[in-house]
Amino acid sequence: MAVNLICIECPRGCELRVEIADGGVSGVTGNFCPKGKLYAETECVRPTRVLTTTARMADGRMLPVKTARPIAKDKLFSVMAAVNRLLPAPPVVIGQILAENISGTGANLVAAAAKN
Amino acid sequence: MKNNVLKKDIVIVGGGPAGLAAAAACYDAGAADTLILEREDALGGILKQCIHNGFGLTRFRENMTGPEYAARFVSEVEKRGIASLTGTTVLGIRAGRGSQKTITAANGRGGIFEIRAKAVILAMGCRERGKGALNIPGSRPAGLYSAGTAQKYVNLYGESVGKEIVILGSGDIGLIMARRMTLEGARVRAVCEIMPYSSGLRRNIAQCLDDFGIPLYLSTTVTRIHGRERVEGVTVAQVDGRKRPVAGTERFIPCDTVLFSVGLIPENELARKAGVEIDPRTRGAAVDETRETSLPGVFACGNVLQVHDLVDFVSEEAELAGRSAAAFALNGAVKKRFVSVENGAGVSYVVPQKLNILRGSAGVSDAAPQSPNFLSGGAEGASNAVPQSPVLLRGGEVKLYFRPDGVYRNAVIEVKDGEKTVAQKNRAAVAPGEMETVTLKPPFTDISGDLTVSIRENGSRETRS
Numbered sequence: 001m002a003v004n005l006i007c008i009e010c011p012r013g014c015e016l017r018v019e020i021a022d023g024g025v026s027g028v029t030g031n032f033c034p035k036g037k038l039y040a041e042t043e044c045v046r047p048t049r050v051l052t053t054t055a056r057m058a059d060g061r062m063l064p065v066k067t068a069r070p071i072a073k074d075k076l077f078s079v080m081a082a083v084n085r086l087l088p089a090p091p092v093v094i095g096q097i098l099a100e101n102i103s104g105t106g107a108n109l110v111a112a113a114a115k116n
Numbered sequence: 117m118k119n120n121v122l123k124k125d126i127v128i129v130g131g132g133p134a135g136l137a138a139a140a141a142c143y144d145a146g147a148a149d150t151l152i153l154e155r156e157d158a159l160g161g162i163l164k165q166c167i168h169n170g171f172g173l174t175r176f177r178e179n180m181t182g183p184e185y186a187a188r189f190v191s192e193v194e195k196r197g198i199a200s201l202t203g204t205t206v207l208g209i210r211a212g213r214g215s216q217k218t219i220t221a222a223n224g225r226g227g228i229f230e231i232r233a234k235a236v237i238l239a240m241g242c243r244e245r246g247k248g249a250l251n252i253p254g255s256r257p258a259g260l261y262s263a264g265t266a267q268k269y270v271n272l273y274g275e276s277v278g279k280e281i282v283i284l285g286s287g288d289i290g291l292i293m294a295r296r297m298t299l300e301g302a303r304v305r306a307v308c309e310i311m312p313y314s315s316g317l318r319r320n321i322a323q324c325l326d327d328f329g330i331p332l333y334l335s336t337t338v339t340r341i342h343g344r345e346r347v348e349g350v351t352v353a354q355v356d357g358r359k360r361p362v363a364g365t366e367r368f369i370p371c372d373t374v375l376f377s378v379g380l381i382p383e384n385e386l387a388r389k390a391g392v393e394i395d396p397r398t399r400g401a402a403v404d405e406t407r408e409t410s411l412p413g414v415f416a417c418g419n420v421l422q423v424h425d426l427v428d429f430v431s432e433e434a435e436l437a438g439r440s441a442a443a444f445a446l447n448g449a450v451k452k453r454f455v456s457v458e459n460g461a462g463v464s465y466v467v468p469q470k471l472n473i474l475r476g477s478a479g480v481s482d483a484a485p486q487s488p489n490f491l492s493g494g495a496e497g498a499s500n501a502v503p504q505s506p507v508l509l510r511g512g513e514v515k516l517y518f519r520p521d522g523v524y525r526n527a528v529i530e531v532k533d534g535e536k537t538v539a540q541k542n543r544a545a546v547a548p549g550e551m552e553t554v555t556l557k558p559p560f561t562d563i564s565g566d567l568t569v570s571i572r573e574n575g576s577r578e579t580r581s
């Protein structure tokens with residue numbers, strides 16, 4: 001079996017053709033660079049995404065946040081709900097860990113901007 | 117008031133990514149006396165509201181969010197101690213006789229004041245095309261937003277703009293907002309694009325629409341907006357090859373909110389009033405390869421010059437403009453002889469619009485300026501010889517940026533000087549949503565006429581000679 005995917009790792013957006021055999025990826029073509037192959041392999045087995053969103057701070061301002069690494073795609077909405085309960089207090093520095101292993105995803109939630 | 121006038125080597129209008137990168141480049145090229153003027157209360161420009169990632173991949177080989185990318189450049193500016201005034205709006209620019217420019221600005225602290233500068237860099241960014249321009253019948257109920265305005269409400273103020281959304285236009289901001297609103301709990305029912313292709317990046321269609329099962333309808337437009345107080349739905353219809361709705365294809369989609377993502381326009385009121393020549397194709401200034409406009413000593417970069425899809429290219433272009441402005445402020449004008457760079461078949465515009473064929477010629481060193489001493493001292497500065505343009509790319513190469521006017525497969529990109537091909541490159545596929553580049557190599561002195569950039573599909577029409 002073969003599936004077509006768009007690699008989302010960079011703006012080039014390569015059109016990947018992925019061969020699947022025995023429940024695993026047996027071949028990838030169309031990738032301009034090695035990241036495309038890795039993407040196809042993860043995407044066909046356990047798709048992941050970096051989540052970027054905002055957290056309302058204790059003082060009402062909005063703080064841009066992100067998961068420090070990709071998380072399972074089917075966890076996006078449960079992490080969204082967890083972020084909405086956080087209410088981080090200022091000051092916050094860029095890169096500061098706001099929640100470790102958020103929602104059991106294995107990823108930390110970090111601040112993507114500084115707020116005094 | 118006369119003695120109150122501030123004097124600066126370089127004034128930069130706009131503190132977004134373009135203004136910030138230009139400022140750092142000015143400093144590094146020896147022009148330390150630079151001032152950034154920014155209308156908003158913080159530096160960073162539109163990136164402050166672009167909380168998603170995908171920034172910096174080309175430049176830093178890192179996947180950054182907009183605020184993170186902006187923070188890098190803000191810290192480069194702060195490290196160099198470059199002055200900036202936020203909350204300060206530039207109202208006018210006058211290019212007087214000689215090399216002096218007068219900038220009129222206003223803020224809550226000093227009222228209206230003037231600054232004299234040797235060089236000015238325009239970095240005002242762009243604004244969204246208005247929904248009024250669309251001419252859709254129906255009244256104007258609440259619930260109509262441009263995608264960027266919705267982005268601002270949601271990301272900067274944490275306000276929800278609606279629950280059931282239809283997005284008109286498939287530009288990147290619209291695609292990004294489709295995902296954003298979905299994550300925030302809204303239901304995006306459709307993205308409608310009048311063209312047979314999306315103007316957004318393929319990766320954004322994959323990760324913003326496909327990931328959430330949001331349908332993208334191509335060759336489809338909104339023909340009517342329903343609702344009196346608040347939007348209640350839209351009628352959409354397929355369009356024919358001339359963008360006219362096809363009778364019998366109309367259908368109703370209920371929604372409470374419509375987002376418009378129908379393109380960006382450079383913010384050029386200031387430039388126009390100052391007398392800068394505007395290119396009707398880009399709606400930005402017509403510039404040469406140093407990013408100098410038709411007014412000597414006035415440079416432009418970033419989205420005010422051409423609408424970029426990737427901020428990485430904005431930074432690159434801004435650094436070019438910064439180095440050029442520094443050379444102008446420190447050395448004065450150089451002698452230039454232009455050929456124009458035109459868009460040929462398959463190309464909707466090219467930046468720069470003109471090329472100085474004297475650049476880097478006559479044995480002048482190709483090294484980029486390095487320090488104030490290097491520039492102001494030395495034999496060259498002392499003599500009356502007209503200094504040549506600084507080098508902008510390694511080895512004096514010039515990169516042309518352009519947009520395809522359609523989707524082309526097996527594309528051959530050619531730059532021609534009359535019948536002579538001066539640069540050529542092949543691409544598997546090009547599309548209007550993605551800016552392309554082609555590099556010209558020196559020398560340029562033997563270019564005999566105007567240059568034309570064109571795209572054709574390999575195998576069709578003429579073959580390579």
Ligand SMILES: Cc1cc2nc3c(=O)[nH]c(=O)nc-3n(C[C@H](O)[C@H](O)[C@H](O)COP(=O)(O)OP(=O)(O)OC[C@H]3O[C@@H](n4cnc5c(N)ncnc54)[C@H](O)[C@@H]3O)c2cc1C
Binds near residue numbers: 239267420
């Ligand atoms: C809504 C929106 C979303 C976008 N999303 C993305 C994205 O996801 N990814 C991406 O790569 N690109 C995105 N872009 C494109 C993005 O604008 C550019 O990548 C980049 O921000 C352009 O930088 P700039 O400095 O040219 O413009 P801007 O970031 O717009 O900065 C211009 C600055 O000039 C200031 N200014 C304007 N006029 C004056 C004046 N008269 N006086 C003083 N200051 C003034 C403005 O306040 C602003 O801060 C988006 C653009 C818009 C409009």
Ligand code: SF4
Binds near residue numbers: 009011012
């Ligand atoms: S394969 Fe490499 S070049 Fe192609 S989109 Fe993926 S990361 Fe980018």
